[in-house]
Amino acid sequence: MAKKAETKSLLRTKSRGSIRSMFDEVAPTYDFLNHLLSLGIDNYWRAKTADKAKQLLGKNTSPKILDVATGTGDLAASMAKITGAKVTALDLSPEMLIIAKKKYPHITFHEGYAEKLPFGNASYDLVSAGFGVRNFENLDAGMREFHRVLRPGGHALIIEPMIPRNAVMKSLYLIYFKKVLPKIAALFSKSSFAYDYLPNSVEQFPQTEAFIAILKKSGFKSAEYFPMTFETSILYLAKK
Numbered sequence: 001m002a003k004k005a006e007t008k009s010l011l012r013t014k015s016r017g018s019i020r021s022m023f024d025e026v027a028p029t030y031d032f033l034n035h036l037l038s039l040g041i042d043n044y045w046r047a048k049t050a051d052k053a054k055q056l057l058g059k060n061t062s063p064k065i066l067d068v069a070t071g072t073g074d075l076a077a078s079m080a081k082i083t084g085a086k087v088t089a090l091d092l093s094p095e096m097l098i099i100a101k102k103k104y105p106h107i108t109f110h111e112g113y114a115e116k117l118p119f120g121n122a123s124y125d126l127v128s129a130g131f132g133v134r135n136f137e138n139l140d141a142g143m144r145e146f147h148r149v150l151r152p153g154g155h156a157l158i159i160e161p162m163i164p165r166n167a168v169m170k171s172l173y174l175i176y177f178k179k180v181l182p183k184i185a186a187l188f189s190k191s192s193f194a195y196d197y198l199p200n201s202v203e204q205f206p207q208t209e210a211f212i213a214i215l216k217k218s219g220f221k222s223a224e225y226f227p228m229t230f231e232t233s234i235l236y237l238a239k240k
Protein backbone atom coordinates (compact mmCIF):
# COMPACT_ATOMS: atom_id res chain seq x y z
CA MET A 1 0.00 0.00 0.00
CA ALA A 2 1.27 3.53 -0.71
CA LYS A 3 2.49 5.44 2.36
CA LYS A 4 -0.37 8.00 2.50
CA ALA A 5 -3.05 5.35 2.03
CA GLU A 6 -1.45 3.18 4.72
CA THR A 7 -1.41 6.13 7.15
CA LYS A 8 -5.05 6.96 6.43
CA SER A 9 -6.14 3.39 6.94
CA LEU A 10 -4.24 3.03 10.22
CA LEU A 11 -5.56 6.35 11.54
CA ARG A 12 -9.09 5.17 10.85
CA THR A 13 -8.85 1.73 12.47
CA LYS A 14 -5.81 1.86 14.79
CA SER A 15 -6.14 -1.90 14.62
CA ARG A 16 -3.94 -3.54 17.23
CA GLY A 17 -2.39 -5.88 14.68
CA SER A 18 -1.28 -3.00 12.45
CA ILE A 19 -0.11 -0.88 15.39
CA ARG A 20 1.91 -3.85 16.65
CA SER A 21 3.48 -4.45 13.22
CA MET A 22 4.40 -0.78 12.92
CA PHE A 23 6.10 -0.64 16.33
CA ASP A 24 7.78 -4.01 15.79
CA GLU A 25 9.26 -2.54 12.63
CA VAL A 26 10.47 0.72 14.19
CA ALA A 27 11.81 -0.95 17.36
CA PRO A 28 15.50 -1.27 16.30
CA THR A 29 15.83 2.47 15.54
CA TYR A 30 13.17 3.77 17.98
CA ASP A 31 15.46 5.06 20.74
CA PHE A 32 17.98 6.64 18.40
CA LEU A 33 15.32 8.42 16.32
CA ASN A 34 13.32 9.46 19.35
CA HIS A 35 16.29 11.30 20.86
CA LEU A 36 17.38 12.72 17.50
CA LEU A 37 13.95 13.95 16.37
CA SER A 38 13.05 15.47 19.73
CA LEU A 39 16.56 16.99 20.00
CA GLY A 40 17.04 15.00 23.21
CA ILE A 41 14.13 16.70 25.00
CA ASP A 42 12.12 13.46 25.30
CA ASN A 43 14.21 12.31 28.27
CA TYR A 44 13.61 15.63 30.00
CA TRP A 45 9.82 15.18 29.56
CA ARG A 46 10.02 11.69 31.05
CA ALA A 47 12.13 12.94 33.99
CA LYS A 48 9.65 15.80 34.64
CA THR A 49 6.82 13.25 34.67
CA ALA A 50 8.70 11.03 37.11
CA ASP A 51 9.34 14.08 39.35
CA LYS A 52 5.60 14.72 39.37
CA ALA A 53 4.99 11.05 40.24
CA LYS A 54 7.41 11.29 43.17
CA GLN A 55 5.56 14.33 44.47
CA LEU A 56 2.17 12.57 44.12
CA LEU A 57 3.35 9.38 45.84
CA GLY A 58 4.45 11.47 48.83
CA LYS A 59 5.26 9.40 51.88
CA ASN A 60 4.13 6.07 50.39
CA THR A 61 6.99 3.73 51.37
CA SER A 62 6.26 0.87 48.93
CA PRO A 63 4.60 2.45 45.90
CA LYS A 64 3.58 0.43 42.85
CA ILE A 65 3.59 1.97 39.38
CA LEU A 66 2.32 0.55 36.11
CA ASP A 67 3.76 2.01 32.90
CA VAL A 68 1.50 1.23 29.93
CA ALA A 69 2.65 1.41 26.29
CA THR A 70 6.14 1.28 27.72
CA GLY A 71 7.89 0.67 24.39
CA THR A 72 11.62 0.36 25.08
CA GLY A 73 11.00 1.14 28.75
CA ASP A 74 12.47 4.62 29.20
CA LEU A 75 9.54 6.12 31.16
CA ALA A 76 9.30 2.99 33.32
CA ALA A 77 13.02 3.28 34.08
CA SER A 78 12.77 7.01 34.93
CA MET A 79 9.86 6.23 37.24
CA ALA A 80 11.85 3.49 39.02
CA LYS A 81 14.94 5.68 39.37
CA ILE A 82 13.27 8.88 40.51
CA THR A 83 10.43 7.52 42.70
CA GLY A 84 12.04 4.31 44.00
CA ALA A 85 8.74 2.53 43.24
CA LYS A 86 8.33 -1.06 42.11
CA VAL A 87 7.56 -0.61 38.43
CA THR A 88 5.67 -3.02 36.17
CA ALA A 89 5.40 -2.22 32.47
CA LEU A 90 3.30 -3.40 29.54
CA ASP A 91 3.33 -3.06 25.77
CA LEU A 92 1.78 -4.82 22.80
CA SER A 93 4.95 -4.92 20.67
CA PRO A 94 7.20 -7.94 21.29
CA GLU A 95 10.12 -6.28 19.48
CA MET A 96 9.96 -3.13 21.64
CA LEU A 97 9.82 -5.37 24.73
CA ILE A 98 12.92 -7.36 23.70
CA ILE A 99 14.88 -4.08 23.74
CA ALA A 100 13.23 -2.90 26.98
CA LYS A 101 14.12 -6.13 28.81
CA LYS A 102 17.76 -5.92 27.71
CA LYS A 103 18.04 -2.29 28.84
CA TYR A 104 16.20 -2.59 32.13
CA PRO A 105 16.41 -6.08 33.67
CA HIS A 106 15.19 -4.71 37.04
CA ILE A 107 11.74 -3.92 35.61
CA THR A 108 8.99 -6.51 35.08
CA PHE A 109 7.68 -6.34 31.51
CA HIS A 110 4.45 -7.88 30.20
CA GLU A 111 3.17 -8.22 26.66
CA GLY A 112 -0.48 -7.16 26.52
CA TYR A 113 -3.10 -4.61 25.54
CA ALA A 114 -3.95 -1.41 27.38
CA GLU A 115 -7.61 -2.07 26.68
CA LYS A 116 -7.54 -5.31 28.72
CA LEU A 117 -4.89 -5.01 31.40
CA PRO A 118 -3.96 -8.32 33.02
CA PHE A 119 -3.98 -6.81 36.53
CA GLY A 120 -6.50 -6.71 39.38
CA ASN A 121 -8.68 -3.79 40.39
CA ALA A 122 -7.00 -1.13 42.53
CA SER A 123 -3.57 -2.76 42.26
CA TYR A 124 -1.43 0.33 41.49
CA ASP A 125 -0.78 3.68 43.13
CA LEU A 126 0.04 5.32 39.81
CA VAL A 127 -0.33 4.48 36.12
CA SER A 128 1.85 6.22 33.53
CA ALA A 129 1.94 6.26 29.74
CA GLY A 130 4.46 8.12 27.58
CA PHE A 131 3.54 8.95 23.98
CA GLY A 132 1.39 5.82 23.80
CA VAL A 133 -2.31 6.44 24.38
CA ARG A 134 -2.68 8.19 21.01
CA ASN A 135 -2.16 4.80 19.38
CA PHE A 136 -4.75 2.84 21.36
CA GLU A 137 -7.30 1.04 19.24
CA ASN A 138 -9.96 1.96 21.79
CA LEU A 139 -8.96 5.04 23.79
CA ASP A 140 -12.05 5.03 26.05
CA ALA A 141 -11.54 1.37 26.98
CA GLY A 142 -7.86 2.06 27.69
CA MET A 143 -8.66 4.97 30.00
CA ARG A 144 -11.30 2.90 31.82
CA GLU A 145 -8.63 0.25 32.37
CA PHE A 146 -6.18 2.84 33.73
CA HIS A 147 -8.92 3.89 36.16
CA ARG A 148 -9.83 0.31 37.13
CA VAL A 149 -6.29 -0.78 38.08
CA LEU A 150 -5.65 2.36 40.17
CA ARG A 151 -6.38 2.41 43.88
CA PRO A 152 -8.87 5.07 45.03
CA GLY A 153 -6.94 8.35 45.19
CA GLY A 154 -4.33 6.99 42.75
CA HIS A 155 -3.13 9.00 39.75
CA ALA A 156 -2.64 8.58 36.02
CA LEU A 157 0.16 10.55 34.34
CA ILE A 158 0.01 10.64 30.56
CA ILE A 159 2.45 12.42 28.24
CA GLU A 160 1.56 13.17 24.63
CA PRO A 161 3.02 15.39 21.93
CA MET A 162 1.14 18.68 21.70
CA ILE A 163 0.38 20.97 18.79
CA PRO A 164 1.18 24.47 20.09
CA ARG A 165 -1.82 26.79 20.34
CA ASN A 166 0.19 29.90 19.47
CA ALA A 167 -0.23 30.46 15.70
CA VAL A 168 3.47 31.13 14.95
CA MET A 169 4.73 28.21 17.05
CA LYS A 170 2.06 26.00 15.51
CA SER A 171 3.11 26.69 11.93
CA LEU A 172 6.82 26.19 12.74
CA TYR A 173 6.02 22.99 14.59
CA LEU A 174 3.89 21.61 11.77
CA ILE A 175 6.57 22.36 9.19
CA TYR A 176 9.10 20.45 11.30
CA PHE A 177 6.71 17.64 12.19
CA LYS A 178 5.19 17.07 8.73
CA LYS A 179 7.99 18.01 6.35
CA VAL A 180 11.37 17.72 8.08
CA LEU A 181 10.88 14.91 10.59
CA PRO A 182 9.57 12.25 8.14
CA LYS A 183 12.53 12.93 5.82
CA ILE A 184 15.11 12.51 8.59
CA ALA A 185 13.32 9.41 9.89
CA ALA A 186 13.24 7.85 6.41
CA LEU A 187 17.05 7.93 6.35
CA PHE A 188 17.29 5.69 9.40
CA SER A 189 14.08 3.71 9.88
CA LYS A 190 12.87 0.70 7.90
CA SER A 191 9.37 2.12 8.33
CA SER A 192 9.15 5.56 6.75
CA PHE A 193 5.38 5.04 6.97
CA ALA A 194 5.57 5.19 10.80
CA TYR A 195 6.91 8.73 10.60
CA ASP A 196 4.13 9.77 8.26
CA TYR A 197 1.62 8.28 10.70
CA LEU A 198 3.25 10.10 13.68
CA PRO A 199 2.36 13.77 12.88
CA ASN A 200 -1.04 12.77 11.52
CA SER A 201 -1.90 10.78 14.64
CA VAL A 202 -0.93 13.77 16.81
CA GLU A 203 -3.12 16.12 14.77
CA GLN A 204 -6.06 13.73 15.04
CA PHE A 205 -5.75 13.12 18.79
CA PRO A 206 -8.00 15.09 21.18
CA GLN A 207 -5.80 17.54 23.08
CA THR A 208 -6.18 19.69 26.23
CA GLU A 209 -9.86 19.98 27.26
CA ALA A 210 -11.03 17.34 24.77
CA PHE A 211 -8.78 14.69 26.34
CA ILE A 212 -9.65 15.90 29.86
CA ALA A 213 -13.31 15.19 28.98
CA ILE A 214 -12.38 11.62 27.99
CA LEU A 215 -10.50 11.10 31.26
CA LYS A 216 -13.48 12.34 33.27
CA LYS A 217 -15.90 10.20 31.27
CA SER A 218 -13.69 7.20 32.11
CA GLY A 219 -14.34 7.75 35.80
CA PHE A 220 -11.51 10.04 36.95
CA LYS A 221 -12.68 12.49 39.62
CA SER A 222 -10.43 15.29 38.42
CA ALA A 223 -8.02 15.90 35.58
CA GLU A 224 -5.70 18.70 34.54
CA TYR A 225 -2.90 19.30 32.07
CA PHE A 226 0.53 20.92 31.98
CA PRO A 227 1.98 21.98 28.61
CA MET A 228 5.76 21.60 28.42
CA THR A 229 8.53 23.15 26.29
CA PHE A 230 6.57 25.87 24.42
CA GLU A 231 3.52 23.59 24.16
CA THR A 232 5.29 20.92 22.13
CA SER A 233 4.44 18.27 24.69
CA ILE A 234 1.72 17.93 27.32
CA LEU A 235 1.40 16.09 30.61
CA TYR A 236 -2.07 15.05 31.75
CA LEU A 237 -2.69 14.29 35.41
CA ALA A 238 -5.89 12.52 36.44
CA LYS A 239 -6.99 11.46 39.93
CA LYS A 240 -9.23 8.48 40.74
Ligand SMILES: C[S@@+](CC[C@H](N)C(=O)[O-])C[C@H]1O[C@@H](n2cnc3c(N)ncnc32)[C@H](O)[C@@H]1O
Binds near residue numbers: 016072073074091
Ligand atom coordinates in the same frame (compact mmCIF):
# COMPACT_ATOMS: atom_id res chain seq x y z
C1 LIG B 1 5.62 5.95 20.70
S1 LIG B 1 5.84 4.48 21.64
C2 LIG B 1 6.14 5.10 23.26
C3 LIG B 1 7.07 4.24 24.06
C4 LIG B 1 7.51 4.78 25.42
N1 LIG B 1 6.42 4.90 26.35
C5 LIG B 1 8.27 6.08 25.34
O1 LIG B 1 8.09 6.92 26.23
O2 LIG B 1 9.10 6.24 24.44
C6 LIG B 1 4.18 3.90 21.78
C7 LIG B 1 4.08 2.48 22.31
O3 LIG B 1 2.70 2.20 22.56
C8 LIG B 1 2.49 0.82 22.33
N2 LIG B 1 1.05 0.61 22.17
C9 LIG B 1 0.23 1.13 21.22
N3 LIG B 1 -1.04 0.73 21.41
C10 LIG B 1 -1.03 -0.06 22.52
C11 LIG B 1 -2.04 -0.77 23.22
N4 LIG B 1 -3.32 -0.72 22.80
N5 LIG B 1 -1.69 -1.48 24.30
C12 LIG B 1 -0.39 -1.52 24.71
N6 LIG B 1 0.62 -0.88 24.09
C13 LIG B 1 0.30 -0.14 23.00
C14 LIG B 1 3.32 0.54 21.09
O4 LIG B 1 3.62 -0.81 20.90
C15 LIG B 1 4.57 1.39 21.36
O5 LIG B 1 5.60 0.64 21.95
